[in-house]
Amino acid sequence: MTAKAFASSADMADKRQTLDVLADGVYAFTAEGDPNAGAIEGEDFLVCFEALATPVAAGEWLARLREHTRKPVRYLVLSHYHAVRVLGASAFGADVVVAHDKTRELIAERGKEDWESEFGRMPRLFKEPDSIPGLTWPALTFSERLTIDLGGGRGDLVLWHCGRGHTEGDLVAWLPERRILFAGDLVEAQAALYTGDAFHRDWATGTLDRIAALGAETLVGGRGAVAQGREAVDAAVAQTRMFLEVMIREVGAVRDAGGTLKQAFEAVHERLAPRFGGWPIFEHCLPFDVSRLWDELSGVERPRIWTAARDREVWDLLQG
Structure with a gap:
């Protein structure tokens, strides 16, 4: 049997990029399962949400955005620390880069390792990697909630930490007057979840409960x-919650029965593949998801750092 190519290393086909105008001055950038990004116009400034993997990749998104607005970027909001979300930050020329307190701590603790890990897993996303000037450091951080007055009768943009989930420091961006939510990787729409740095039980319960309670009518995952x-x-x-709940149930059952990590992976794969197997990055994510959840259920509170070498070890064990 032919071994599966490592993570997304064989996925080198360009994706169709789309800019959606969700409301006056509210934009979403999607690309067939690649990381999404967004922007919200203030009276005389922009708030951008997510930075993508390199300045060159970010520049493609900004070129599309500049067809609609020439306002300068005052705030660049990072939903969390992963390299494919943050390393393109220099392209925005933002006055202030904003993130959660924990995101800054995670960049300091494991940003370099994560950069090397994600470059190996998803090389196509790193367009012209030499354009990356270094790790991205937020200038403004907070622990719970930050409100940005958009001015000109545009209302507020609320940045909120709903709880631990995809990482320790995930942020969502909420436009309450327009009922539009940029959820980062706390919610995925028709894409598999990456949970390699997650807190599965918190995410599947209180964190998603808080997101659901907002009552959003438009959501960018x-x-x-x-x-x-x-x-x-x-x-x-609900799809995000189901993915997590199935993982927790299946991995927990195998572990409690004295089984192995490989058996847990096979049990989760069998349960999730019929519904999620054809969605972007399912096969890529699942080994890392199950490995982290196994640790979590075994009492490893904080996720272990992913390195390029550890990535390959887990992949060879579970997907080899």
């Missing part, structure tokens, strides 16, 4: 299509 309408938003949250 970390990957996948924009969810339009309350029914589609609820479905995206």
